[in-house]
Structure formats: structure tokens, C-alpha cells
Amino acid sequence: MKPAPFTMSQPPTLAAAQGLLxxxxxxxxxxxxxxxxxxxxxxxxxxxxxxxxxxxxxxxxETRATATHVEIGxxxxxxxxxxxxxPDPIPGMLRHxxxxxxxxxxxxxxxxxGSLCHADPAADWVTAMTALGATVIVVPVNGPxxxxxxxxxxxxxxxxxxxxxxxxxxxxxxxxxxxxHWGYYKICRKVGAxxxxxxxxxxxxxxxxxxxxxxxxxxxxxLSDTLARHLAENGTTPPLPAIKEALRASGLELSEVKLHQxxxxxxxxxxxxxx
Numbered sequence: 001m002k003p004a005p006f007t008m009s010q011p012p013t014l015a016a017a018q019g020l021l022x023x024x025x026x027x028x029x030x031x032x033x034x035x036x037x038x039x040x041x042x043x044x045x046x047x048x049x050x051x052x053x054x055x056x057x058x059x060x061x062e063t064r065a066t067a068t069h070v071e072i073g074x075x076x077x078x079x080x081x082x083x084x085x086x087p088d089p090i091p092g093m094l095r096h097x098x099x100x101x102x103x104x105x106x107x108x109x110x111x112x113x114g115s116l117c118h119a120d121p122a123a124d125w126v127t128a129m130t131a132l133g134a135t136v137i138v139v140p141v142n143g144p145x146x147x148x149x150x151x152x153x154x155x156x157x158x159x160x161x162x163x164x165x166x167x168x169x170x171x172x173x174x175x176x177x178x179x180x181h182w183g184y185y186k187i188c189r190k191v192g193a194x195x196x197x198x199x200x201x202x203x204x205x206x207x208x209x210x211x212x213x214x215x216x217x218x219x220x221x222x223l224s225d226t227l228a229r230h231l232a233e234n235g236t237t238p239p240l241p242a243i244k245e246a247l248r249a250s251g252l253e254l255s256e257v258k259l260h261q262x263x264x265x266x267x268x269x270x271x272x273x274x275x
Contacts, residue, residue, distance in 0.1 A: 004044055010053045014139065014167070017054060021165040022141045024050050030167065031055070032075055032114030055111070060169065063087060072171045074113020082107060089132065090176040090202065097128045097184055103192045113168050119220075121157045122194040126150070127215030128184060130223065131200040134173045141165035147172070154220040180204035183269035186216070187261050197261035199269045201231060208232075214247070214262050222250050227266065237270050 011017040021028065026049030031037050033055065040046040054060060060075030065087035072086055080086055081098035088094045101107055101115075101124050115125045116136065130150040139145045140163065148161050155161060162168065182202045186195040198215030210232040214222040226246045230238050237243060243263040247254060254262070 004047045006048045006051055008051045008053060010056060012056075014057055014059070014169070017052060017057065017167060018139070018141050018165070020052060021167075024052075026050055028052060030117070032111040032117075033077060033109040034114075036110075036114065036118040036120065054167065060113070067175070069175055070173045072112060072173070074116075074168045074170055075111050076113075078107035078110050078112065078115075079104065081112065089173045090180050090182050093128070093132070093182045093184065093202075097124050100124065100186065106192075112171060116153070116171070117160060117162060117168055119154050119158050119160050120194075121218050121220070122196075122198075122216040124186070124195070124198070124215075126154050127198045127200050127213055127221045129171065129173070130154075130221040131182075131184075131202045131211050131213040132173050133202070133209075133211065134171050136168050137170045137172060138162065139167045139169050145169070150221075151223065156219055176202065176204045177206040179206055181273050183273035185265045185269035185272065187265050197258065197265040199262060199265035201228070201266075201269060201273070203232060212266065214266070217252055217254065217258070217262070219252055222247075222252065224250070231270065235274065237267050240264075240267070243267070 009020055011020050028050040029037060029048050030052050055075055060073045062073045063076060063086050064071040070087045070089045076086060078098045078101045081094050084095055086094060112125055115123050119126060134150045135147050136153055137145055137147055153161050180203065184200045186198040188195050195216045201212045203210040210228045212224045212228040212231060224246050240263050243266055244259045247259055247262055
């Protein structure tokens with residue numbers, strides 16, 4: 001099947017993209033690598049009047065590292081992160097997450113910004129960036145840029161804090177100390193498939209920080225303060241029933257199978273990190 005007819009534009013600069021987005025009528029979407037939106041268009045699950053391609057915009061594929069944080073352009077591909085072409089704010093985590101996304105052909109084209117904006121609950125970056133305490137930089141059609149924490153960015157499945165015409169330009173991730181630990185584990189039916197359950201954590205004793213996050217819940221990433229506190233105090237996970245109870249307390253409607261998968265993913269993310 002082929003997509004329904006639409007107009008496609010490739011503005012040469014961010015200012016040109018802003019001007020275009022402010023004047024276009026009809027249903028318009030921004031596209032990066034096209035690895036999520038492309039199949040939806042081909043299957044006619046999405047029908048658009050206008051597509052704005054930002055993949056070639058200057059600055060969208062750049063990275064920058066400072067003493068306090070790492071910035072990743074929204075147009076940086078998963079493959080570049082997997083290959084170590086991007087500074088890692090906590091050694092090994094970004095490369096590990098990127099290398100587990102779909103297949104190499106998808107990673108060659110798909111972008112970190114596109115994945116965050118698509119906001120699929122089963123996607124890797126929405127969970128990983130929430131665990132890392134990342135902030136996204138958003139440029140609106142009119143007005144100054146704003147910063148949105150990942151905790152506030154994804155509102156629900158396929159819904160974000162982006163307003164019409166907003167452009168996500170980069171992701172800012174704080175650096176962690178040499179004593180920091182991280183874990184990331186996902187359960188999939190086969191390699192390259194969407195995750196049935198994801199669990200991630202980041203713990204840094206120097207800053208007294210610990211986050212435990214669950215993904216593929218059918219909603220925005222779930223942060224568990226209860227499990228984070230237990231991990232910080234004990235260096236391990238509670239028994240399986242206690243993990244499930246903490247997940248039930250979130251208020252999300254999770255099946256018993258999903259509860260078990262998420263709990264196992266949490267146990268394994270911690271076990272592998274401290275093995």
C-alpha cells in the first residue's frame with residue numbers, strides 16, 4: 001500500500017522551518033528519520049496534507065559535551081549513538097540502549113528526537129531519557145525556546161507536551177559521577193520486536209540520586225519512588241511480590257502478565273548492573 005497524497009517540504013534552516021510551520025494550512029507533521037511515521041503513512045494509518053522534513057537542518061545532528069551535561073541534536077541517529085559517536089553522560093548506557101533498538105537498518109535512519117516526539121510507550125528512548133533525567137529543548141513557532149523535563153514531556157501514549165508548530169531541537173542530559181550505576185533491561189518476544197516490558201534505573205551515590213523507571217506500560221514512563229528508595233537503601237530489589245505491589249500502587253491498569261514482566265525486567269536490570 002502507498003500513502004495518500006501529501007506535500008513535502010525540506011526547509012534549509014530552523015528559521016525557514018518556523019516560517020513554514022506558521023503559514024501551512026491543513027494537517028501537518030514534522031518528520032525526522034521516518035522510521036515510525038513512514039510505515040504509518042504507507043499503511044494509511046496516518047493521512048496528512050503536509051510533511052516537513054527536518055533531517056537536514058543545521059545543528060540538528062550535532063552533539064556537545066560540557067563538564068555538567070551532554071547535548072544531543074534531535075536528528076542524531078540511533079546508529080551514531082550505538083557506534084559511540086555521541087558523548088555518554090554515564091559510561092555505556094546510551095550505546096547499550098541504542099544497540100537494542102529494532103534492527104540496524106532502522107537504527108541507521110531513525111533519530112532520537114523522532115522517537116521521543118512519536119512517544120510510543122514501548123519505545124526505548126522515552127524510558128531511558130526519563131531515567132537519565134533528561135531535558136528536551138523545544139523551539140516554538142513564535143516566542144523563546146523552552147526546556148521541558150522528560151518527566152513532563154510525554155503525557156500519555158503518543159501524546160507529548162509539544163504544541164502545534166513546536167520543534168524539538170536537542171536533548172540535554174546531566175553528567176553522572178564515576179561512582180554512578182545504571183541498568184536497562186527489556187523483554188521482547190524476539191530480537192527487534194517492540195518491548196513487552198522495560199525497566200531502567202540510574203543511581204549516583206555522589207548526588208544521592210536514584211531513579212527507577214518502567215516503560216511499555218501503555219502510558220508515559222512510570223517512575224517508582226518506592227522502588228528507587230529501596231534500591232538506594234539496599235542496593236538490590238525487593239522480592240517479586242513487593243515489586244508487583246509497588247506497580248499496582250501506580251494506579252495504571254496493568255494485567256497480571258504485564259505486572260510479572262515489568263517486575264522481572266526490574267530485577268534483571270539491577271542484577272546485571274551489579275553482577
